[in-house]
Amino acid sequence: MSGILPYPLLSLALLVLWLLLNQSISAGHVILGSVLAVLASWAMAALRPEKPRIRRPGAALRLTGMVVVDILRSNLAVGRIIVRSREPGVNAGFMTIPLDMRSRQGLAVLSIIITSTPGTIWMNYDAAKGTLLLHVLDLVDETVWIRTIKGRYERLLMEIFE
Amino acid sequence: MSALGFLGWAIVAAQVMLGLAMCCATFRLATGPRAQDRILGLDTLYVTAMLMLVTFGIRTGSTLYFEAALVIGLLGFVSTVALAKFLMRGEVIE
Amino acid sequence: MTALGDLPAWAAFLVAFCVLLGAAVTLIGSIGLLRLSNFYARVHAPTLGATLGMVSILLGSAFYFTMLEGRPVVHEILIAVFVTLTTPVTLMLLARAALYRDRTEGSTEVPASEVVEDLIPPGQERPKERMP
Incomplete structure (x- = not known):
C-alpha cells in the first residue's frame, strides 16, 4: 500500500470529487481522475503528515x-x-x-x-x-x-x- | 394553484428571505462596530449569496449556477481566512 | 422567466418545503447577527445558515435536478462538504483573532492570559497601539 497508494482514502475522495465535478462516470474521466488522485497522494506523501488511524x-x-x-x-x-x-x-x-x-x-x-x-x-x-x-x-x-x-x-x- | 405554480412562488419567497438575510449581513458589514464584526458580516454575506445562487439554479433549471456557487463558497473561505489572519498579526503571509 | 420543468406534485411540494425551510433558517441566523449583543455572541449566528440552511437548500436543489433530469444529480454534495469543512475554520480563526485583539487591549470581558497562554508565541512583540 505504501508504494503506489500512500493514502488510499485520500485518493478515493479526490477521484470522487473529480467525477462529481465533471458529472460523468465515463471511462476517460475515471482514468484521468485516478491518475490525478494518485499524483496528488504522492504530493501529500512528500509532505509527510502524521498518518491518522481510524480504528473503529x-x-x-x-x-x-x-x-x-x-x-x-x-x-x-x-x-x-x-x-x-x-x-x-x-x-x-x-x-x-x-x-x-x-x-x-x-x-x-x-x-x-x-x-x-x-x-x-x-x-x-x-x-x-x-x-x-x-x-x-x-x-x-x-x-x-x-x-x-x-x-x-x-x-x-x-x-x-x- | 398548481404544484408547479406553488414551487415557483416558494422559490421567489425563499429568494426574498435570502435577500433580507443579505441585507442583515450588509448592515453588520457597514456598521461594525469593530473590524471583526465587519468580517463576520462579510462571511455571512458570502454564504448567503452562495445559497441565493443555488435557488437561482432551481428557478432557471440550469446547473451553471452550481459552479458559480462553488466558486463563491471557496473564495469566501479564502478571503475570510486572509482577513482574520490580517487581524491577528497585521500581515497576511508570515 | 421561470423555467420550472415537469415535476410530479409531491416532488414540487417537497422541493418547495426544503428551499423555504433553508431560507427561513438562514434568515433567522442573519437576524441573529443583528440582534445579538456582542461579537462573541454574534459568531454563533452564521452557523445556522451554514449548517441547516445550507443542507436544506442543497437537498432541495439536488432533489429537483434529480427529478428533472431523470438521473441522480448529486454534485451539490461538493458544496455541502466544502462549506461544512471551511465554515468552522473561518469562524474559529475569526474568534481567535478577536480574542487576541481584545486581550492585547487588556479588555476585561475576555478570559485573562493565564487561561489562554499560547495565543502570543514567546518572543513575539505585542502591538502597542489600538486599531479600530
Missing part, C-alpha cells in the same frame, strides 16, 4: 449520526433564542473544559464538531494543560456542556483515534 469505523458512523442530530437540535435552540428572547445573548459566556484526548486528529475533528454546532464555538486549546476554552451562547449550566462534550464526543473520538 462503527464508532465513527455512530458519532456522525449523533452530530447530525445535535446540529439539528441546537439549530432549533439557537433559532429560538434569536427569535423569542427579549435580549438575546445575555447568557453567553466563556468556559473551560479539561480534555483527556491528546490525539491531534481527534482534537481537529472535535474542533470542527463543536464549532459547526450552532451555539458553541471552539476558542483555544492549551496543549500544555490540556484545557479547552469554549464560548457558549446559552451558558446556564456549565456541567451540562461538560457532560455533552466529554461524554458524547470525546469518548467516541478517543475510541476512534487513540
Whole structure:
C-alpha cells in the first residue's frame, strides 16, 4: 500500500470529487481522475503528515449520526433564542473544559464538531494543560456542556483515534 | 394553484428571505462596530449569496449556477481566512 | 422567466418545503447577527445558515435536478462538504483573532492570559497601539 497508494482514502475522495465535478462516470474521466488522485497522494506523501488511524469505523458512523442530530437540535435552540428572547445573548459566556484526548486528529475533528454546532464555538486549546476554552451562547449550566462534550464526543473520538 | 405554480412562488419567497438575510449581513458589514464584526458580516454575506445562487439554479433549471456557487463558497473561505489572519498579526503571509 | 420543468406534485411540494425551510433558517441566523449583543455572541449566528440552511437548500436543489433530469444529480454534495469543512475554520480563526485583539487591549470581558497562554508565541512583540 505504501508504494503506489500512500493514502488510499485520500485518493478515493479526490477521484470522487473529480467525477462529481465533471458529472460523468465515463471511462476517460475515471482514468484521468485516478491518475490525478494518485499524483496528488504522492504530493501529500512528500509532505509527510502524521498518518491518522481510524480504528473503529462503527464508532465513527455512530458519532456522525449523533452530530447530525445535535446540529439539528441546537439549530432549533439557537433559532429560538434569536427569535423569542427579549435580549438575546445575555447568557453567553466563556468556559473551560479539561480534555483527556491528546490525539491531534481527534482534537481537529472535535474542533470542527463543536464549532459547526450552532451555539458553541471552539476558542483555544492549551496543549500544555490540556484545557479547552469554549464560548457558549446559552451558558446556564456549565456541567451540562461538560457532560455533552466529554461524554458524547470525546469518548467516541478517543475510541476512534487513540 | 398548481404544484408547479406553488414551487415557483416558494422559490421567489425563499429568494426574498435570502435577500433580507443579505441585507442583515450588509448592515453588520457597514456598521461594525469593530473590524471583526465587519468580517463576520462579510462571511455571512458570502454564504448567503452562495445559497441565493443555488435557488437561482432551481428557478432557471440550469446547473451553471452550481459552479458559480462553488466558486463563491471557496473564495469566501479564502478571503475570510486572509482577513482574520490580517487581524491577528497585521500581515497576511508570515 | 421561470423555467420550472415537469415535476410530479409531491416532488414540487417537497422541493418547495426544503428551499423555504433553508431560507427561513438562514434568515433567522442573519437576524441573529443583528440582534445579538456582542461579537462573541454574534459568531454563533452564521452557523445556522451554514449548517441547516445550507443542507436544506442543497437537498432541495439536488432533489429537483434529480427529478428533472431523470438521473441522480448529486454534485451539490461538493458544496455541502466544502462549506461544512471551511465554515468552522473561518469562524474559529475569526474568534481567535478577536480574542487576541481584545486581550492585547487588556479588555476585561475576555478570559485573562493565564487561561489562554499560547495565543502570543514567546518572543513575539505585542502591538502597542489600538486599531479600530
